[in-house]
Amino acid sequence: MAEARFDETIHAPVRLRICGLLRPVDDLDFAVLRDTLEVSDATLSKHLKTLAAAGYVSSRKAASAERGDARQITWLSLTKTGRSAFAAHVRALQEIAGSARPLD
Template sequence: MTDPRFDELIHAPTRLGIVAQLAAADWVVFKFLRDSLNLSDSALSKQLTTLNEAGYVEIHKALAGKRPRTTVRLTPAGRAAFEGHVAALEDIVARSRSSLRPEPSPSDAS
């Protein structure tokens, strides 16, 4: 069981989308992330740099033939942060749902 821990860095919508995509795979190709999240190269690069500086992602650059190929993956710290963040969000939703249940009226107690 993952300890719930809200993570402000991951919570930003673009970074949350990136980390969610990365959580579903081992290595993910930059172009796939860019296209699936509908981001520009520069916007994705900026967000990946932020996640990399936090120690949440690892970025690997290589050549595929004559073309550069960038792949990205979550580090163990990034995976733990994402899982903790998701657990915290699930707790928030569960508390919200339980508070929306109507309280029994005194006539229901009979």
């Protein structure tokens, strides 16, 4: 189990949501992530750049079988380091919230 560690990089609301959406999947399409978060391409790119610089998110481009053109899709995933950092951050939030006690 991950040791609790508050992470300022992950804690920003959009970055926290990015990590939460990427955690249960192997990878996710940039457009799906953008639409789910209801942010612009530029906003998502900015937050992904911060997470990538910390070593928490990786990306790859690949052609889509569903597309008839040559454009590629950007696939995003949490790295092993990102998964560990996210788990530690969630644990820290649970400790802060006193997860053993019910919230009113």
